[in-house]
Amino acid sequence: xxxxxxxxxxxxxxxxxxxxxxxxxxxxxxxxxxxxxxxxxxxxxxxxxxxxxxxxxxxxxxxxxxxxxxxxxxxxxxxxxxxxxxxxxxxxxxxxxxxxxxxxxxxxxxxxxxxxxxxxxxxxxxxxxxxxxxxxxxxxxxxxxxxxxxxxxxxxxxxxxxxxxxxxxxxxxxxxxxxxxxxxxxxxxxxxxxxxxxxxxxxxxxxxxxxxxxxxxxxxxxxxxxxxxxxxxxxxxxxxxxxxxxxxxxxxxxxxxxxxxxxxxxxxxxxxxxxxxxxxxxxxxxxxxxxxxxxxxxxxxxxxxxxxxxxxxxxxxxxxxxxxxxxxxxxxxxxxxxxxxxxxxxxxxxxxxxxxxxxxxxxxxxxxxxxxxxxxxxxxxxxxxxxxxxxxxxxxxxxxxxxxxxxxxxxxxxxxxxxxxxxxxxxxxxxxxxxxxxxxxxxxxxxxxxxxxxxxxxxxxxxxxxxxxxxxxxxxxxxxxxxxxxxxxxxxxxxxxxxxxxxxxxxxxxxxxxxxxxxxxxxxxxxxxxxxxxxxxxxxxxxxxxxxxxxxxxxxxxxxxxxxxxxxxxxxxxxxxxxxxxxxxxxxxxxxxxxxxxxx
Numbered sequence: 001x002x003x004x005x006x007x008x009x010x011x012x013x014x015x016x017x018x019x020x021x022x023x024x025x026x027x028x029x030x031x032x033x034x035x036x037x038x039x040x041x042x043x044x045x046x047x048x049x050x051x052x053x054x055x056x057x058x059x060x061x062x063x064x065x066x067x068x069x070x071x072x073x074x075x076x077x078x079x080x081x082x083x084x085x086x087x088x089x090x091x092x093x094x095x096x097x098x099x100x101x102x103x104x105x106x107x108x109x110x111x112x113x114x115x116x117x118x119x120x121x122x123x124x125x126x127x128x129x130x131x132x133x134x135x136x137x138x139x140x141x142x143x144x145x146x147x148x149x150x151x152x153x154x155x156x157x158x159x160x161x162x163x164x165x166x167x168x169x170x171x172x173x174x175x176x177x178x179x180x181x182x183x184x185x186x187x188x189x190x191x192x193x194x195x196x197x198x199x200x201x202x203x204x205x206x207x208x209x210x211x212x213x214x215x216x217x218x219x220x221x222x223x224x225x226x227x228x229x230x231x232x233x234x235x236x237x238x239x240x241x242x243x244x245x246x247x248x249x250x251x252x253x254x255x256x257x258x259x260x261x262x263x264x265x266x267x268x269x270x271x272x273x274x275x276x277x278x279x280x281x282x283x284x285x286x287x288x289x290x291x292x293x294x295x296x297x298x299x300x301x302x303x304x305x306x307x308x309x310x311x312x313x314x315x316x317x318x319x320x321x322x323x324x325x326x327x328x329x330x331x332x333x334x335x336x337x338x339x340x341x342x343x344x345x346x347x348x349x350x351x352x353x354x355x356x357x358x359x360x361x362x363x364x365x366x367x368x369x370x371x372x373x374x375x376x377x378x379x380x381x382x383x384x385x386x387x388x389x390x391x392x393x394x395x396x397x398x399x400x401x402x403x404x405x406x407x408x409x410x411x412x413x414x415x416x417x418x419x420x421x422x423x424x425x426x427x428x429x430x431x432x433x434x435x436x437x438x439x440x441x442x443x444x445x446x447x448x449x450x451x452x453x454x455x456x457x458x459x460x461x462x463x464x465x466x467x468x469x470x471x472x473x474x475x476x477x478x479x480x481x482x483x484x485x486x487x488x489x490x491x492x493x494x495x496x497x498x499x500x501x502x503x504x505x506x507x508x509x510x511x512x513x514x515x516x517x518x519x520x521x522x523x524x525x526x527x528x529x530x531x532x533x534x535x536x537x538x539x540x541x542x543x544x545x546x547x548x549x550x551x552x553x554x555x556x557x558x559x560x561x562x563x564x565x566x567x568x569x570x571x572x573x574x575x576x577x578x579x580x581x582x583x584x585x586x587x588x589x590x591x592x593x594x595x596x597x598x599x600x
Contacts, residue, residue: 008052012084012126016049018164019128021058023072029059032156036133037061039152039340040116040145044134047120047156048080055080055129059156062134067110077106083117083130090117090130091146094138114139116146118153123161131156144307144339151336158329209344210241213316216337221330223318224298228341229264230306230314237265237314249292261288263303264315271312273335276301277325293319300324304334306342316341370399375468376587378561382533382573383580392423392461393531393582398434403470406434409529409584410463411484422459426452426506430465441465441480442514445506449482453510461506464529468521468586475521475588480514482506485532492524492590494554499527524590526564528553533579534572545572561585 029047036045047059055078057071075081079101082090092115095101106112114135119127131153203209214226227241237258242250258265263286266274276282277300282293298319305312316338369377379395392412399405412423429451433444445465466479483505486498501517535545552571556564565583573581
């Protein structure tokens, strides 16, 4: 289309003029653009008003310069004009392939590829422009995303209507006060949605979501109660916010049928907001809930469905102690808020499922320690504070015979389920070699190296494999180290020494030379093997951390192994460590123990 084809309807142009909005930033409409960008996760969002020869952006977020500074384009660059001329939303997956807009210069000049625009209207139904979400790459818009954008467009239209009313001449003073109050209420509601988009995006559990919703609505819509209900796998409704109710009521409504006459069930069944402005409406439409209303002293309620891919997944319900009519603006806000809540709850469920899978996977891969009398043996594993509660660090101990114990600590790069799966493969291969090949540690690590090369496994991996063997002088440690932090030997008098000697890490080069090292272990001494997450941080010098570790262990020479490991983790890991940590500690029998190893 050329600029001359732009709609010239006088009523529409007059309404645009009465908004008082130009190609200058407006705080309220910038907030709407910010909400769209955050909620739909798009790089660019606009409140676009289509004038006679140009489109202006009183609300804009994410535009590149010079467009962000100018806040306008000629109509040749306007996708939003199609919303005005067509009288309906415009949804484009890939503008480069869509014949409606494929020739639009905004594709190259503004990097518009994916586009979704919803009409912005005045009180008479004139389409003034659009609230649009823009992606710089192809975007398959979901029904849920388009629904949220439509809800926000309705709220944005309300703000435009209030702006038109505010700029209308000759209004009476009482009407001005009403409009000012309505504008203030709209600003409060817009602020609520903006806070909700940010706050709920940070939640990770169902409890987080419930607390966030409660805090968001307190002081705005001021309900006496905010409840969330979800549909379970059997199709029944579960009350998730029972802790906010007296125990008898919470137990009564903990689990109920979708056919119940209650605000939540009505909203879920109909898929639409349910407004109960007074007790008469409660008795007529939600009679099953009337006793609970009487017990709680509630006189009004509103419930909106929580949208899901295949229909409502539950409902968000508010109750008030006085009669309360949720007007169109309030219902729009509640519907948009329900969309945020639904997304947050689904994300929380997804994260919980991943966490459960990760926990089970890690438990399966870190085997129980064997009985190793007369030695003592203890281990700890701590996943990275930011990750999936699972990673590539591992420890293992295998009693090969009465006089032969194998110890392993290793580290596959990464702290997610992929790293854990790769770790499980390497751990299993090494266990098989230990059981089948009676060879020195260096030979088994060389076999593992060769296997990784044959299987095209280039994952960065470090490991220490050590044998504890009966010796004429007592016990001897024989080990080989593939690029791993050196184990530490802690003697009973507090002397801490490093069991040095290290070769190249695994998976780098086939047939890499591997070296065995040996050390007699004094009676009562402790061997500590660990992964680098214990001493490596982004901010500290690693040699300083290693020295601090040796100093601390010197004072723990007589501690029990569980206490030694617990203290070590508390001191060096804390609550926010950046990497996975595995610890394995072995204590040699004291000279006065009196026990002898089996077979000696």
